[in-house]
Amino acid sequence: MGRKMMQFTRLPGAMPIKREAEVRRQDFEEIYTGYEPEPGAEQASRCEQCGIPFCQVHCPLQNNIPDWLLLTAQGRMEEAYAVSSATNNMPEICGRICPQDRLCEGSCVLEQSRHGTVTIGAVEKHITDTAWEQGWVQPVKPTRERPETVGIIGAGPGGMAAAEQLRKHGYQVTLYDRYDRVGGLLIYGIPGFKLEKHIVERRAKLLADAGVEIRLNFEVGRDASLAELRERHDAILIATGVYKARDLTVPGAGLPGVLPALQYLTASNRLSLGDSVPDFDSGLLDAKGKNVVVVGGGDTAMDCVRTAIRQGATSVKCLYRRDRANMPGSQREVTNAMEEGVEFVWLSAPEAVIDIDGRAGEVQAVRMHLGVADATGRQTPTPIEGSQLRLPADMVISALGFEPEDLPTLFGAPDLPVTRWGTLKVDSHSMMTQAEGVFGAGDIVRGASLVVWAVRDGRDAAEGIHDYIQAKATAKDTQGAGMALAS
Incomplete structure (x- = not known):
């Protein structure tokens, strides 16, 4: 049944039902249920249908959010899915893990006017989950097959999005990944309570x-060099992500019991997938019965603390040098x-990991004060003299972010152009490096960022590759015609 929009005047915003904390901390299942059709349509009908949709403007994919909210409110779910999937290769994943409070929902006019944001992410998830249930999600079938081939290094969200877009053009696509499953951080970095793994696995099957x-x-550099892949394909896309953890640089950081976040999260996710994880069985990567301190304030830190809770840690603390308002992660x-x-x-930073019986036993921290703003506009945290405190810590997890690996060395391609930060140097329009093709x-390319930005970049790179291959084909045809005329 069709509904009128702008129902925010009579309907409060409401997320889907969230399982009680005491229940959800016992498992790794997603914490939110999905909307039923009626509540989903009602929440969509709250949209104001703004003349300038700031939700869309602040979405990296420029999703046509007001359009698919209108269609959902009218019960036209298959059309809503068609509009949603036109700009996003994995809307049900973005609906689950995007920090909507910092993007579309945070920019919603209703949120700014204190009427409460439209629950855009939950509706997006509702649309695509319905589409999967109804069989509307189908693999790409190009109108014609092209002979050109494209190799994509990295089967994370960027590589997956690019692969699907290139198949729409009819290219022969090979997706290479050094791990044993498709998905990258979607499968091994993000815990199941935010993104259940079958959601990623069905996307891999669709490809x-x-x-x-x-x-x-x-593994590029082991099974083939970048040069060999370039010989094999008409174009190459590098979408490896960034996996090198930023080190915790304090005394005691090398003690047993101090772990990088990704090692810890990967072990937990592998366990959920049914894999054998010896380091978990030995207790090294199991937080059960331990006092856990996680250092960092981003979404990876949140994944770690919530995983430790589910593993049965005695206590879990998050140590962050700024206050809550300045956290980079989702509120x-x-x-x-x-x-x-x-x-x-809050407002605390580690000074040292204390050795107790040859392993991590405590974290010594110092209280911080937010001082003068730096060049980015954020206040600089400075230590408060004499404010040290100690926290019990049998397990210390460093979640300070990620940096690029040394790709020129790993890939056996010393001429691969990178920036001084180690990221790939590309043309902002074509997404091509200075290395041909x-x-x-x-x-x-952009440094550690959001999944939604990886999807956007993958789509843009696919179009850059298409333009590049077509330009080469046109030049070849023109050259051939010129030679024919000359003869």
Whole structure:
């Protein structure tokens, strides 16, 4: 049944039902249920249908949010899915893990006018989950097959999005990844309570069904050099992401019990997928019965603290040098963590990890004061003299972000152009590097960022590759015609 829009005057914003904290901390299942059709349509009908849709403007993909909210409110779900998927290769994933409070929902006019934002992410998830249930999600079938081939290094969100877009053009696509599953951080970095793994696995199957060749456990530089892949394909896209953890640089950081975030999260996710994880079985990567301190304030830190809660840690603390208002992660994630029993130690930074019986036993921290703003506009944290405190810590997890690996060395390609930060240097329009036919997308270009930006970059790179291959074909045809005329 069709509904009138602008129902925010009579309907409050309401997320789908969230499982009680005491229940959800016992498992790794997603914490939100989905909308039923009626509540989903009602929440969509709250949209004001703004003349200038700031939600769309502040979405990296420029999703046509007001359009698919209107269609959802009218019960036209298949059309809503068509509009949603036209700009996003994985809307049900973005609906689950995007920090909407910092993007579309945070920019919603209703949120700014204190009427409460439209629950855009939850409706986006509702639309695509419905589409999967109804069988509307189908693999790409290009109108014609092209002979040119494209190799994509990295099967994370950027590589997956690019592969699907290139198949729409009819190119023969091979997706290479050094891990044993498709998905990158979607499968091994993000816990199941935010993104259940079958959601990612069905996207991987969709790519295979669309004709994408997937080669796993394939490491560039070991199984083939970048030069060899360039010989094999008409174009190459590098979408490896950034996996090198920023080190915790304090005395005691090398003690047993101090772990990088990704090692910890990967072990937990592998366990959920049914894999054998010896370091978990030995207790090294199991937080059960331990006092856990996580250092950092981003979404990865939130993933770690909430994972430790579910593993049965005795206590879980998040140590962050700024206050809550200045945290880079999603405020919704902070709220969820607090509900589940995480303690936040704001305005505090680690000074040392204390050795007790040859391993981490405590973290010595110092209180911080937010001083003068730096060049980015953020206040600089400065230590308060004499304000040291100690926190019990059998397990210390460093979640300070990620940096690029040394790709020129790893790929056996010393001439691969990179910036002084180690990210790929690309043309902002074509997404091509200075190496002919080699493109870049996602975190390996922009630095550690959001999944939605990786999807956007993957789509843009696919169009850059298409333009490049077509220009080469046109030049070849023109050259051939010129030679024919000359003869």
